[in-house]
Amino acid sequence: KDATDKMTAALRGFNMEVNEMSAQRVNDVYSNLAAKTASDTKELGTAMQRTASIAHSAGMSFEGTAAFLAQAIETTREPAENLGTAMKTIVARFTELKKNPLEIAEVDGEEVDFNKIDAALKTIGVDLVDTNGQFREWDKVMLDISAKWDTLSQSQQRYIATVAADSRQQSRFIAMVSNYDRTMQLMEAANNSAGASDEQFGKTMDSL
Numbered sequence: 001k002d003a004t005d006k007m008t009a010a011l012r013g014f015n016m017e018v019n020e021m022s023a024q025r026v027n028d029v030y031s032n033l034a035a036k037t038a039s040d041t042k043e044l045g046t047a048m049q050r051t052a053s054i055a056h057s058a059g060m061s062f063e064g065t066a067a068f069l070a071q072a073i074e075t076t077r078e079p080a081e082n083l084g085t086a087m088k089t090i091v092a093r094f095t096e097l098k099k100n101p102l103e104i105a106e107v108d109g110e111e112v113d114f115n116k117i118d119a120a121l122k123t124i125g126v127d128l129v130d131t132n133g134q135f136r137e138w139d140k141v142m143l144d145i146s147a148k149w150d151t152l153s154q155s156q157q158r159y160i161a162t163v164a165a166d167s168r169q170q171s172r173f174i175a176m177v178s179n180y181d182r183t184m185q186l187m188e189a190a191n192n193s194a195g196a197s198d199e200q201f202g203k204t205m206d207s208l
Helices: 002-013 020-036 041-057 062-076 080-099 114-122 138-151 154-164 170-177 180-191 196-207
Strands: 105-107 110-112
Touching: 002 020, 002 041, 020 041, 020 062, 020 180, 020 196, 041 062, 041 080, 062 080, 062 138, 062 170, 062 180, 080 105, 080 110, 080 114, 080 138, 080 170, 114 154, 138 154, 138 170, 138 180, 154 170, 170 180
Parallel strands: none
Antiparallel strands: 105 110
């Protein structure tokens, strides 16, 4: 039942058809990331339960979301519930901006101001909107931040993390974006995971 609940959360959250092919995709991504990080499939599924639907609404892919969660779990070793909630809060700030960029919104008691966030990201060469004025997918924005991260001073990093996430989630946001090479490894693992669950199951049978 627990496994089914976690599978359903990912399928429904990312608007995938509930069929064997989609279920295999979810299982393969979790299995491959678990094999390559200090996380396991249960942790990934638990974290995803808390953020799947809102991540999808922010234009994030299932694979990209799973990769960022795996990196956060591996880096912090915090409970998966906390990290899934952290991702949900970070993404919620972005989705609030999309509703009405001209208004100052609030998420979990923290102010969300489009002009402030957009100006902060522009200082490091990252765009929140594209050339047509449309909001970019949030996982792509996070990847751009991650690519710039090592070039920033510590004060710049703290500032960007606080503005992009909030004061309570900045350390978890930093864990997700602070190692670009590792992020790209996990993105590749998530996007090229076909057959991973069968491979892991085979290893389990061999060990038995």
